[in-house]
Amino acid sequence: MCVSWGSALAKARVGVLLSGRGSNFLALAEACRRGEVPAEIVLVVSNRPEAPGLAKAQELGVPTVAIPSKGLAREEHEKHLLAALHQAQVDWVCLAGYMRLLSPQFVAAFPNRILNIHPALLPAFPGLDAQRQAWEYGVKVSGCTVHLVDAGCDSGPIVVQRVVEVRDDDTPETLAARILEQEHIAYPQALRLLLTRRWHIEGRRVVFAREA
Structure with a gap:
């Protein structure tokens, strides 16, 4: 049995990974803004620089970064991705139309903290x-x-x-x-x-x- 505990004592720092329009990112951002979710989206990352979700995040004032995956081995791409998430001190990772399968090594970096x-x-x-x-x-x-x-x-x-x-x-x-x-x-x-x-x-x- 793996045990984890939720806590509303402080806002969780959330990083969102997306590859496209980012509508689920917007739904999360709005719920956080209304105070329904005790979290703050501190970073939005896309493997596609042209993803509309990046532009939407920028309009909301959320920090963004594009880390293109094309032409990179998965290990190399995920190394840059993890570096960006750790630099932003992310607690949770939410995938919002992220069209890549994460490696076991990536998943292990955020155990039971990727949705x-x-x-x-x-x-x-x-x-x-x-x-x-x-x-x-x-x-x-x-x-x-x-x-x-x-x-x-x-x-x-x-x-x-x-x-x-x-x-x-x-x-x-x-x-x-x-x-x-x-x-x-x-x-x-x-x-x-x-x-x-x-x-x-x-x-x-x-x-x-x-x-x-």
């Missing part, structure tokens, strides 16, 4: 294009999952899931849009729980202590 959000109800439909996978399979419900990151692909312990009905007239695009709405709720909810509640991991399960 990811996936647009399906894991363990179903891991990997890329999960919304289309679910739609093509013909499931009646899908949704999103916030999980702690381990060395696998979308395989870490689950923190929060939210369910979305798959309608008969859905397309992969309309389903993805409704799932995204739930992602923007689930991600702040998961981070708030981890930062404010006592919790531990039993096997694969994230178990939260009962509230007084």
Whole structure:
């Protein structure tokens, strides 16, 4: 059993990794601004210098850095990434559409302190294009999952899931849009729980202590 404890005594310092538009970053940033999540986003990093999420972070006054991954070995890229996160004194790492699989060495640098959000109800439909996978399979419900990151692909312990009905007239695009709405709720909810509640991991399960 791996034990960790949430604490709301001080704001957690969060680093966000993204590769694209950054809508989940914006949802986290807004929840922090409203005081719903006791955290401060102190750095946004992208492996794609042209990622729209970087520009959005800059508009909000959040420090940003682009660390291009193209042409670099994963070990070399992650060395620069870890250096930036450690320099910013990051406590937690949140992946917000970060399109790279992290190495076991990277994950070990932030044990049980890396969160990811996936647009399906894991363990179903891991990997890329999960919304289309679910739609093509013909499931009646899908949704999103916030999980702690381990060395696998979308395989870490689950923190929060939210369910979305798959309608008969859905397309992969309309389903993805409704799932995204739930992602923007689930991600702040998961981070708030981890930062404010006592919790531990039993096997694969994230178990939260009962509230007084």
